[in-house]
Amino acid sequence: MWWNASNVITNIPECLALFFIIFWLGIRTMHFMAVVYAKYRLHRRVEKTCPETPLPGISILKPLTGCDPNLYSNLETFFVMNYPTYELLFCIENELDDAVPIVRQLIEKYKHVNASLFIGGEQVGINPKINNMQTGYSAAKYELIMISDAGIRLKEDTLLDMVQHLTENTGIVHQMPFTYDREGFAATYEKIFFGTIMARMYLVADLLRINCHTGMSTLMRKKLLDEVGGLRTFGVYLAEDFFIAKSITDRKWRIRISSQPALQNSGFCEVTAFQARLARWIKLRLAMVPLTTVIEPLSECVLLGAATSWATHFLLRWDPLVFFMVHLLLWFLCDFILLSIIQHGTLPFSKFEFVLGWLFREFTGLPLFLHAVKDPQIQWRSRSYRLRWGGVAEDFTKKV
Numbered sequence: 001m002w003w004n005a006s007n008v009i010t011n012i013p014e015c016l017a018l019f020f021i022i023f024w025l026g027i028r029t030m031h032f033m034a035v036v037y038a039k040y041r042l043h044r045r046v047e048k049t050c051p052e053t054p055l056p057g058i059s060i061l062k063p064l065t066g067c068d069p070n071l072y073s074n075l076e077t078f079f080v081m082n083y084p085t086y087e088l089l090f091c092i093e094n095e096l097d098d099a100v101p102i103v104r105q106l107i108e109k110y111k112h113v114n115a116s117l118f119i120g121g122e123q124v125g126i127n128p129k130i131n132n133m134q135t136g137y138s139a140a141k142y143e144l145i146m147i148s149d150a151g152i153r154l155k156e157d158t159l160l161d162m163v164q165h166l167t168e169n170t171g172i173v174h175q176m177p178f179t180y181d182r183e184g185f186a187a188t189y190e191k192i193f194f195g196t197i198m199a200r201m202y203l204v205a206d207l208l209r210i211n212c213h214t215g216m217s218t219l220m221r222k223k224l225l226d227e228v229g230g231l232r233t234f235g236v237y238l239a240e241d242f243f244i245a246k247s248i249t250d251r252k253w254r255i256r257i258s259s260q261p262a263l264q265n266s267g268f269c270e271v272t273a274f275q276a277r278l279a280r281w282i283k284l285r286l287a288m289v290p291l292t293t294v295i296e297p298l299s300e301c302v303l304l305g306a307a308t309s310w311a312t313h314f315l316l317r318w319d320p321l322v323f324f325m326v327h328l329l330l331w332f333l334c335d336f337i338l339l340s341i342i343q344h345g346t347l348p349f350s351k352f353e354f355v356l357g358w359l360f361r362e363f364t365g366l367p368l369f370l371h372a373v374k375d376p377q378i379q380w381r382s383r384s385y386r387l388r389w390g391g392v393a394e395d396f397t398k399k400v
């Protein structure tokens with residue numbers, strides 16, 4: 001019999017083939033789980049009526065660096081939130097930054113909104129985003145802290161949605177990264193990335209309670225940060241989001257995603273810049289969870305498909321080409337369904353554009369991963385870093 005136990009143990013090709021088939025079944029299961037969980041979990045109707053207790057106040061930290069064509073309209077969404085008590089704390093490192101006049105203009109336009117601008121930051125660690133936010137954090141007066149990156153847009157009811165997910169035992173509610181509708185191939189590629197490969201992993205991680213916290217749009221209880229020394233404690237890391245969530249879950253609090261995905265809407269949208277961003281994230285993930293060195297490339301549709309085609313041919317004599325084509329089709333359909341659920345409306349591109357964008361994403365995923373692994377140096381904006389094992393970062397800007 002082909003699966004005879006002693007054969008499997010002693011025969012390496014058979015073991016490898018069996019491993020690929022089991023891994024393939026695992027990833028396919030995750031794919032289906034992600035689709036079902038997305039349908040059940042995302043885009044829930046937000047209750048407009050207040051619960052018995054008054055809604056808690058939120059201090060929203062907006063770390064800004066530079067200006068892009070969408071900055072004004074993205075920031076404006078924060079001034080028109082349907083939420084009773086919140087303050088906006090804009091943080092900008094450099095007084096000459098182009099974002100300064102934009103923020104001042106908005107503060108002037110919406111005088112009734114509680115908003116302040118903090119310039120200069122404070123050097124508390126290596127992470128420039130934490131350094132930038134530190135002065136705003138020190139001034140924050142509410143019990144909830146929201147960290148929201150420069151390119152994020154909110155819907156009117158996003159804060160309500162997030163607060164409603166902050167149940168008694170929950171310490172963090174974060175938004176799953178996704179994108180706002182923009183035009184062009186780069187925007188299509190970004191939306192496909194966040195709505196397929198990233199969403200699949202993110203949703204399954206949330207379901208299995210694996211730390212997948214991404215700091216681009218996240219709401220947390222301030223007391224949980226203050227208990228460990230405040231935001232500054234995480235300034236030694238570049239992936240501050242991962243370590244904040246780790247610290248909070250270590251104290252037995254839950255983290256969960258909100259029902260609305262994060263709408264990233266940076267005004268700069270280019271394939272190469274996006275790939276550089278993804279390469280930086282890959283390097284962070286490898287340092288945080290070294291297991292991803294194997295899991296990430298093997299979870300790529302093309303590599304997994306090729307390996308499992310070989311495995312099923314080797315063990316079961318199935319036609320590898322037929323297997324690969326069926327695998328590709330199944331993967332493609334699951335991805336399209338998942339993306340459509342997350343979009344929750346009409347996609348801003350045609351089916352043909354989806355096919356092109358999807359093939360591009362799938363066939364560039366592995367080369368991008370290998371390219372990222374090759375060079376340990378991390379470039380973030382104008383600075384360079386290296387990570388030590390465990391995630392503590394070193395600034396390499398002056399050393400290069």
Ligand SMILES: CCCCCCCC/C=C\CCCCCCCC(=O)N[C@@H](CO[C@@H]1OC[C@@H](O)[C@H](O)[C@H]1O)[C@H](O)/C=C/CCCCCCCCCCCCC
Pocket residue numbers: 129149197198201202204205210211212213214215216238239240241242281282284285288289291292295296299
């Ligand atoms: C995208 C493909 C991932 C494949 C990984 C395979 C398995 C992982 C399972 C779940 C992980 C979900 C992925 C979540 C994070 C993805 C985004 C990311 O990389 N973000 C990093 C950078 O974020 C920015 O950092 C700077 C900050 O200022 C910005 O605000 C941030 O947006 C972030 O730092 C990542 C941290 C590390 C996450 C590691 C998660 C790995 C978990 C591995 C578990 C393996 C078992 C899986 C079994 C299902």
Ligand SMILES: O=c1ccn([C@@H]2O[C@H](COP(=O)(O)OP(=O)(O)O)[C@@H](O)[C@H]2O)c(=O)[nH]1
Pocket residue numbers: 062063064065093128129130132148149150151216277380381
């Ligand atoms: O030197 C920096 C780099 C980034 N940021 C802020 O950190 C957030 C995330 O930055 P970026 O979009 O570059 O990170 P990514 O999402 O690509 O990881 C944004 O609000 C930036 O304004 C900052 O304050 N100082």
